[in-house]
Amino acid sequence: MIVKCEMCHTKFRIDPSEIKEGGSRIRCSKCKHLFFVERPGNPSTPPIRHRAIKRSRTIYLGMLIVVLGLGFYALSHLGKFDTMEYFKSLVYRNYDPGNRKIILSKVDGFFEKNTKVGRIFVVKGMATNGYDKPRSFIKVKGLILNEQGLKLIEKEVICGNVLSSHQLKTLSPQEIDSRLSGDTVPSNINIAPKQSVPFMVAFYNLPQDSSEFSIEVVSSQPEVEISR
Numbered sequence: 110m111i112v113k114c115e116m117c118h119t120k121f122r123i124d125p126s127e128i129k130e131g132g133s134r135i136r137c138s139k140c141k142h143l144f145f146v147e148r149p150g151n152p153s154t155p156p157i158r159h160r161a162i163k164r165s166r167t168i169y170l171g172m173l174i175v176v177l178g179l180g181f182y183a184l185s186h187l188g189k190f191d192t193m194e195y196f197k198s199l200v201y202r203n204y205d206p207g208n209r210k211i212i213l214s215k216v217d218g219f220f221e222k223n224t225k226v227g228r229i230f231v232v233k234g235m236a237t238n239g240y241d242k243p244r245s246f247i248k249v250k251g252l253i254l255n256e257q258g259l260k261l262i263e264k265e266v267i268c269g270n271v272l273s274s275h276q277l278k279t280l281s282p283q284e285i286d287s288r289l290s291g292d293t294v295p296s297n298i299n300i301a302p303k304q305s306v307p308f309m310v311a312f313y314n315l316p317q318d319s320s321e322f323s324i325e326v327v328s329s330q331p332e333v334e335i336s337r
Contacts, residue, residue, distance in 0.1 A: 110123060157230060215234050229277065236308055239303075246330045250266070267289070269293065271289075
């Protein structure tokens with residue numbers, strides 16, 4: 110078979126039997142660049158569908174029961190204690206980790222050939238501030254699911270950290286993960302209402318029963334003061 114170096118574009122012939130079933134990294138004889146090639150006739154990777162998962166309310170219900178119990182205890186033992194105000198303060202203080210009004214859009218999943226590990230699955234999209242005040246440090250997590258909806262892989266990243274197609278192809282998995290989940294960038298600080306910030310999650314070595322992916326908002330924080 111004839112292959113072409115993606116760096117210097119030199120063409121040369123290799124024996125297909127030398128390529129592993131899942132693909133192999135080979136070195137260009139001219140520029141010494143390492144790149145990934147697949148065996149001819151390999152079946153294409155099946156598509157991974159996007160599943161929009163509704164945020165679970167179970168934890169909220171459990172916390173509500175606990176708070177109500179505390180309120181009734183206070184009412185019966187402390188007499189004039191303002192149970193409703195106490196209840197409201199706990200609800201509004203503890204019930205929103207900053208994910209309830211962050212809106213996800215333009216979510217797309219695609220495969221990219223990486224020179225280090227072969228085919229990787231990438232999910233990108235936009236996170237929009239649906240609050241009425243600026244939000245910062247938005248985090249999302251990506252999940253890979255099987256046909257039954259069971260979680261196979263989970264990764265958390267910081268919005269604003271995205272990579273180019275060239276970086277996705279050439280960086281190692283460790284470098285990719287470090288950049289996507291690393292320090293918060295300025296675009297993810299004090300995002301005004303209705304404004305958006307991009308996100309990206311990368312997965313490697315997907316299990317054979319991978320069928321769907323999902324993106325969920327983990328958290329965000331209120332507006333922060335920036336010292337000048």
